[in-house]
Amino acid sequence: MIDETSVATAFFHSDRHFEDLVEGEHERGEPESGAVFSDLRKVNAAAYFMLLFSQFEDRVNQLCRDLIRRRKGATSWEERRVWDILDESGDRIRTIPFMNRAALLTEKGASTYNKIKELHDIRNHLAHGRPLLQEEDFALRVKEIQDIARQMSETP
Secondary structure (H helix, E strand, C coil): CCCCHHHHHHHHHHHHHHHHHHHHHHHHHCHHHHHEEEEEEEHHHHHHHHHHHHHHHHHHHHHHHHHHHHHHHHCHHHHHHHHHCCCCCCCHHHCCHHHHHHHHCCCCCCCHHHHHHHHHHHHHHHHHCCCCCCCCCCHHHHHHHHHHHHHHHHHC
């Protein structure tokens, strides 16, 4: 697994390169070429966002597996009965809808959960080939994913 910091670092380097290309074309009086590089910059940002979100989803899956296993280990049936119906083995964790997995790790309806929902919606727009409704600040999104992943790692 690639860690979020490496993905973020690669994104920032490549984004800066595209930004330099756009500025260079404008300085040379070639705005059309600059527009092409600007479009490529958006595609690049979307691709890095998808990679980062897939790493985030993998982290959510692992945290859910760990949580379910811990809760299934309770000695009292009353404590483990809800957890016993969940199958966390292998790739079976993906049978639980993503936002339900997020709800296992964050309070449903709370700000962190709502931010995850917002990021998941962006991921879905990109994954299904739909244009985003607004320009996204992917640098901000990278930071949000990193912060949420850190918070979720601290979930008991």
